Amino acid sequence: MKILALDDEKPALAVLEKAIKEALPDAETVSFSLPSDALAYITENPVDVVFCDCNMPEINGIDFGKRVKKIFPKTDIVFVTGYDDYAINAVNSVAPQGYILKPISKSKILGVLDNLHTNISSNGLYVKTFGTFDVTYDGVPVEFKVKKAKELFAFLIDKGGSCTRRELTAALYEDRDENNAVRYLTDAVKCLTETLKKYNAEKAFSRHFNSYSVDSRYFSCDLFDYMNGNLNLFNGEYMSKYSWAEYKQTLFL
Numbered sequence: 001m002k003i004l005a006l007d008d009e010k011p012a013l014a015v016l017e018k019a020i021k022e023a024l025p026d027a028e029t030v031s032f033s034l035p036s037d038a039l040a041y042i043t044e045n046p047v048d049v050v051f052c053d054c055n056m057p058e059i060n061g062i063d064f065g066k067r068v069k070k071i072f073p074k075t076d077i078v079f080v081t082g083y084d085d086y087a088i089n090a091v092n093s094v095a096p097q098g099y100i101l102k103p104i105s106k107s108k109i110l111g112v113l114d115n116l117h118t119n120i121s122s123n124g125l126y127v128k129t130f131g132t133f134d135v136t137y138d139g140v141p142v143e144f145k146v147k148k149a150k151e152l153f154a155f156l157i158d159k160g161g162s163c164t165r166r167e168l169t170a171a172l173y174e175d176r177d178e179n180n181a182v183r184y185l186t187d188a189v190k191c192l193t194e195t196l197k198k199y200n201a202e203k204a205f206s207r208h209f210n211s212y213s214v215d216s217r218y219f220s221c222d223l224f225d226y227m228n229g230n231l232n233l234f235n236g237e238y239m240s241k242y243s244w245a246e247y248k249q250t251l252f253l
Contacts, residue, residue: 001139002046005031006038006064007053007080016051016080016104023109026139035059039067046072051100051109054081074131074235078112080104125201125219127157130226133239137199148172148184149191153205153214154239157221158248162213171244226252 003020007013010033017031030047032038035058042050050068054061065077079099098112125142128134133154135142144150155171156163165185172188173181189207196202204218216224226233234252239245 001027001048003027003029004038004042004047004050004052005029006033006035006050006056006061008033008035008056008058009053012053012102012104016053019104019106019109020051022106023113035064039064042068042075043071047075049076049078051078051080054079125196125199125204127153127219127221127223129154129157129221129223129239130233130235131237132241137201142195142199144191144195146188146191148188149195151242152185152188152192152212154242155244156205156212156214157223158239158245161216162208162211164211168212 001024003024005013005016005020007016013031013033017029020027020029030041030045032041035056039059050065052061052064056064059067061079061081065079068075068077080102081099082102100108100112124137126136126139128136133150135144135150135153151172152168155168159167165182169176169178169181169185173184176184189212192205193202193207196205201218204215206213206215222233238249238252
């Protein structure tokens with residue numbers, strides 16, 4: 001994840017940088033004291049999250065946030081301010097993912113993370129379903145040697161847990177005859193099992209007689225967080241690479 005920090009006061013910027021790095025040690029952070037420099041950078045180098053001071057003389061933070069949203073609508077904006085009035089104006093005009101009142105601290109940064117569209121989880125197995133389907137462990141992308149193993153994991157999460165072998169072969173290998181579909185599914189199951197075991201997360205996936213399931217107690221997922229009430233997580237897309245996920249996406253709209 002890439003973060004941009006912006007504050008025209010250098011001591012305040014240093015405090016903001018320190019708090020971000022303490023809260024998100026695995027994130028890449030770039031910092032600017034001039035909004036014009038930050039805009040020039042972000043135009044060529046998209047970032048996931050912007051932490052931006054509101055009260056700046058050249059371009060105020062609210063206008064900066066609006067310009068960023070025009071370029072990259074899905075970039076998360078978090079305003080940093082010493083004045084409540086700025087926070088109210090920010091919410092009304094930009095609809096940011098959050099705001100923080102100065103003085104900045106690690107705990108305040110952590111307090112706004114649940115509102116971000118971006119996957120900021122840095123501990124354990126984390127699954128992102130909104131946008132493209134991605135899996136990370138401690139913030140690092142999990143690599144699947146067999147693409148269908150990743151899709152198998154995605155399908156089980158989408159269905160809420162358990163699916164029969166027939167359901168899986170029909171959805172994942174609809175263009176294959178039954179014997180080949182079963183063989184390919186066996187390869188995907190083996191790859192998924194080995195991949196999760198590599199990250200000490202093998203309990204997240206289970207094989208049963210003629211069925212397979214996932215156990216949400218052993219991983220975090222933005223879909224589950226959304227279903228528990230964090231509606232800000234949906235960014236307009238859901239598992240965009242998988243055609244079988246199109247129906248559920250309509251339920252979020």
